[in-house]
Amino acid sequence: xxxxxxxxxxxxxxxxxxxxxxxxxxxxxxxxxxxxxxxxxxxxxxxxxxxxxxxxxxxxxxxxxxxxxxxxxxxxxxxxxxxxxxxxxxxxxxxxxxxxxxxxxxxxxxxxxxxxxxxxxxxxxxxxxxxxxxxxxxxxxxxxxxxxxxxxxxxxxxxxxxxxxxxxxxxxxxxxxxxxxxxxxxxxxxxxxxxxxxxxxxxxxxxxxxxxxxxxxxxxxxxxxxxxxxxxxxxxxxxxxxxxxxxxxxxxxxxxxxxxxxxxxxxxxxxxxxxxxxxxxxxxxxxxxxxxxxxxxxxxxxxxxxxxxxxxxxxxxxxxxxxxxxxxxxxxxxxxxxxxxxxxxxxxxxxxxxxxxxxxxxxxxxxxxxxxxxxxxxxxxxxxxxxxxxxxxxxxxxxxxxxxxxxxxxxxxxxxxxxxxxxxxxxxxxxxxxxxxxxxxxxxxxxxxxxxxxxxxxxxxxxxxxxxxxxxxxxx
Amino acid sequence: xxxxxxxxxxxxxxxxxxxxxxxxxxxxxxxxxxxxxxxxxxxxxxxxxxxxxxxxxxxxxxxxxxxxxxxxxxxxxxxxxxxxxxxxxxxxxxxxxxxxxxxxxxxxxxxxxxxxxxxxxxxxxxxxxxxxxxxxxxxxxxxxxxxxxxxxxxxxxxxxxxxxxxxxxxxxxxxxxxxxxxxxxxxxxxxxxxxxxxxxxxxxxxxxxxxxxxxxxxxxxxxxxxxxx
Amino acid sequence: xxxxxxxxxxxxxxxxxxxxxxxxxxxxxxxxxxxxxxxxxxxxxxxxxxxxxxxxxxxxxxxxxxxxxxxxxxxxxxxxxxxxxxxxxxxxxxxxxxxxxxxxxxxxxx
Numbered sequence: 122x123x124x125x126x127x128x129x130x131x132x133x134x135x136x137x138x139x140x141x142x143x144x145x146x147x148x149x150x151x152x153x154x155x156x157x158x159x160x161x162x163x164x165x166x167x168x169x170x171x172x173x174x175x176x177x178x179x180x181x182x183x184x185x186x187x188x189x190x191x192x193x194x195x196x197x198x199x200x201x202x203x204x205x206x207x208x209x210x211x212x213x214x215x216x217x218x219x220x221x222x223x224x225x226x227x228x229x230x231x232x233x234x235x236x237x238x239x240x241x242x243x244x245x246x247x248x249x250x251x252x253x254x255x256x257x258x259x260x261x262x263x264x265x266x267x268x269x270x271x272x273x274x275x276x277x278x279x280x281x282x283x284x285x286x287x288x289x290x291x292x293x294x295x296x297x298x299x300x301x302x303x304x305x306x307x308x309x310x311x312x313x314x315x316x317x318x319x320x321x322x323x324x325x326x327x328x329x330x331x332x333x334x335x336x337x338x339x340x341x342x343x344x345x346x347x348x349x350x351x352x353x354x355x356x357x358x359x360x361x362x363x364x365x366x367x368x369x370x371x372x373x374x375x376x377x378x379x380x381x382x383x384x385x386x387x388x389x390x391x392x393x394x395x396x397x398x399x400x401x402x403x404x405x406x407x408x409x410x411x412x413x414x415x416x417x418x419x420x421x422x423x424x425x426x427x428x429x430x431x432x433x434x435x436x437x438x439x440x441x442x443x444x445x446x447x448x449x450x451x452x453x454x455x456x457x458x459x460x461x462x463x464x465x466x467x468x469x470x471x472x473x474x475x476x477x478x479x480x481x482x483x484x485x486x487x488x489x490x491x492x493x494x495x496x497x498x499x500x501x502x503x504x505x506x507x508x509x510x511x512x513x514x515x516x517x518x519x520x521x522x523x524x525x526x527x528x529x530x531x532x533x534x535x536x537x538x539x540x541x542x543x544x545x546x547x548x549x550x551x552x553x554x555x556x557x558x559x560x561x562x563x564x565x566x567x568x569x570x571x572x573x574x575x576x577x578x579x580x581x582x583x584x585x586x587x588x589x590x591x592x593x594x595x596x597x
Numbered sequence: 598x599x600x601x602x603x604x605x606x607x608x609x610x611x612x613x614x615x616x617x618x619x620x621x622x623x624x625x626x627x628x629x630x631x632x633x634x635x636x637x638x639x640x641x642x643x644x645x646x647x648x649x650x651x652x653x654x655x656x657x658x659x660x661x662x663x664x665x666x667x668x669x670x671x672x673x674x675x676x677x678x679x680x681x682x683x684x685x686x687x688x689x690x691x692x693x694x695x696x697x698x699x700x701x702x703x704x705x706x707x708x709x710x711x712x713x714x715x716x717x718x719x720x721x722x723x724x725x726x727x728x729x730x731x732x733x734x735x736x737x738x739x740x741x742x743x744x745x746x747x748x749x750x751x752x753x754x755x756x757x758x759x760x761x762x763x764x765x766x767x768x769x770x771x772x773x774x775x776x777x778x779x780x781x782x783x784x785x786x787x788x789x790x791x792x793x794x795x796x797x798x799x800x801x802x803x804x805x806x807x808x809x810x811x812x813x814x815x816x817x818x819x820x821x822x823x824x825x826x
Numbered sequence: 827x828x829x830x831x832x833x834x835x836x837x838x839x840x841x842x843x844x845x846x847x848x849x850x851x852x853x854x855x856x857x858x859x860x861x862x863x864x865x866x867x868x869x870x871x872x873x874x875x876x877x878x879x880x881x882x883x884x885x886x887x888x889x890x891x892x893x894x895x896x897x898x899x900x901x902x903x904x905x906x907x908x909x910x911x912x913x914x915x916x917x918x919x920x921x922x923x924x925x926x927x928x929x930x931x932x933x934x935x936x
Binding site: 155158159162163166167170171172173175176234235236237238239240242243246247248249250251254285307309310311312313315316318351354355358359361362365366369370372376377378379380381382383384385386388455456458459460461463464527532536537538539540542543546 | 606608611612614615618619622623625626629630632633634636637638639652653656711714715716717718719720721722723724725726727728729731732733734735736737738739740741742744745746749750751778779780781782784785786787788789792795796803806807808809810811812813814815816817
Binding site for chain 3: 349351352355356359383386387390391394395397398401402404405406408409412413415438442443444446447448450451452453455456525528529532533534
């Protein structure tokens with residue numbers, strides 16, 4: 122690829138990234154509202170109640186990550202396959218349909234909010250199931266758009282080059298899309314409801330998304346570090362084995378208390394102990410690569426993308442590994458289930474495992490769009506990465522303090538009753554935890570401002586290098 | 598430079614391993630899912646007549662008293678429906694005998710009870726309960742867990758003033774700010790009288806689900822864990 | 827009778843959270859020291875730190891088992907995890923070395 126000439130598919134990827142970053146902003150905004158409500162419950166009471174703010178917070182998260190994920194695939198697909206994406210017109214139409222649908226769903230969430238207890242509410246307003254609240258009509262629309270996306274990917278790979286990264290992606294995306302169907306039904310039996318609900322939520326974030334990230338991470342390593350493709354592709358398979366091997370039955374750690382049989386205790390405990398395995402593997406791998414690349418003189422071609430990839434490694438290890446293991450064994454989960462623990466874990470794990478790498482992919486697109494040989498970190502870029510990473514880490518630590526207080530007071534001392542719940546919520550340590558969470562959240566929002574600014578401007582603010590000056594002079 | 602390709606560096610070996618590992622894990626999961634689904638099927642009124650315990654009992658449990666007691670056999674608390682009896686292999690289990698009035702009746706048929714909880718579940722989803730509360734421990738953490746809300750001591754204290762706790766909970770649901778107990782109050786979600794009744798039925802039904810002892814020590818106020826020793 | 831889940835006094839909660847976090851962190855320290863020494867970025871002497879970290883991990887894992895009052899099954903899982911932590915970085919390093927040696931000795935195409 123020469124200069125700033127992009128494949129049409131890559132132009133489409135940029136559209137996906139743009140919507141993703143806007144929704145990221147929405148996620149932070151509604152998260153801010155919810156965080157304020159924890160401290161000042163009358164804030165926007167009856168206008169934008171906590172349930173709505175929180176629903177928008179987590180839905181915006183899921184949807185922007187999906188947008189970024191689809192965007193990253195449209196970005197790398199023509200580059201990997203070596204040809205323009207097959208059915209790119211259809212892909213463009215699908216993008217507008219999806220975006221219109223998302224806009225309608227958001228407007229309904231914001232202005233209709235809830236409905237009467239009838240089937241029609243499930244179909245047109247909200248399904249009321251955490252993370253996958255999107256009403257049924259939107260579910261069907263999402264499936265249709267995803268089918269177009271899968272068609273693009275499959276048809277392109279069939280026609281173009283079959284690289285290992287693409288083969289893994291093809292297999293993973295079909296599983297990712299298929300799992301969504303597990304969440305598209307209604308049952309009166311809440312235990313069965315949650316059983317399948319976890320298929321979507323867990324098998325997305327702890328299995329198929331992880332493999333997706335491994336594949337895209339491999340591509341980014343090739344692009345930024347000139348990593349050896351054969352090595353990357355072989356490792357990808359090892360990672361798939363580790364992630365699916367520990368992740369699929371890791372589902373068990375969600376099946377301790379929802380009316381499921383007791384054997385899930387044993388399965389959940391075993392696979393919870395196994396889940397850090399891919400993380401340790403990844404850690405050794407990253408250190409190895411870093412150690413080997415050092416002194417080789419291989420330049421990093423896209424510093425911001427690489428920096429975010431580094432945040433990804435550590436964030437994933439801390440968020441999923443450390444914060445996961447703290448409350449995953451059934452013996453202790455009995456007391457932490459349904460407290461702020463999952464909130465603490467979720468914030469860092471989502472950020473570490475997914476947000477960081479998607480931002481990394483966006484920087485790759487910025488570089489590609491501007492047609493730069495190298496993209497360096499700007500000052501704004503440093504502020505963005507520092508404020509966001511430190512902010513999320515501090516949010517997690519504050520939530521952990523609150524979570525510990527809640528577990529201790531509500532579960533340990535007061536027998537998990539409503540009274541116990543409210544005594545814990547009023548505890549000074551809990552309130553302080555929430556206060557610091559809000560402060561750290563504000564830092565993340567400032568960091569977001571830097572990030573948007575940097576993504577828009579960093580390509581123009583690159584320091585001109587010696588070699589390039591000469592080229593420019595020669596050209597003139 | 599010819600060298601024998603070791604299996605450890607063979608792309609094909611790892612691709613196959615990944616496929617096998619994924620396949621085996623998936624097959625195991627599907628197998629376990631079949632078993633779990635069989636065990637998690639909603640029970641019927643017949644099961645209750647025959648005193649057969651189901652993890653998710655028939656909704657006709659709303660006709661019975663419900664309690665949450667420590668079963669020495671299983672080592673954790675279990676729902677006790679309609680009074681307790683001794684289990685042959687040890688410990689206690691539900692007797693399915695003691696009834697109590699629920700909105701003035703204790704003879705809901707299976708069909709009526711199912712309709713009631715159907716509406717209750719729809720309302721719970723339509724009003725987005727799960728984005729403030731947790732149900733079976735899953736959801737948001739802005740409001741108390743509802744898994745055993747029916748059994749919460751708060752309602753016992755309010756029950757006399759309303760002629761029974763089902764009426765107290767229904768009144769609360771229809772206008773939560775009026776009965777607000779804390780600064781962090783539940784908004785008025787426009788829940789109708791019918792919906793409120795259905796939601797209360799669902800809460801009662803949910804408290805009869807066997808959750809393997811979650812939440813632990815429920816309702817034992819003050820020093821619950823340490824006091825037991 | 828041996829129950830799967832025992833009552834845990836709330837005074838033990840803090841220790842449980844801290845110990846489980848430390849287990850993962852020491853696991854990371856072990857993997858880190860191990861890899862860096864193998865790469866010859868640290869002196870061989872630091873291998874003591876690697877195995878030292880692992881020994882601390884073993885102690886912590888034992889303590890966690892005590893705190894959680896685990897029954898025989900979870901004991902085995904925890905023992906398995908200790909051993910897994912010990913050998914897994916070896917396996918990963920071994921594979922990495924083999925793979926890099928094989929592919930990177932081939933003439934690289936521009």
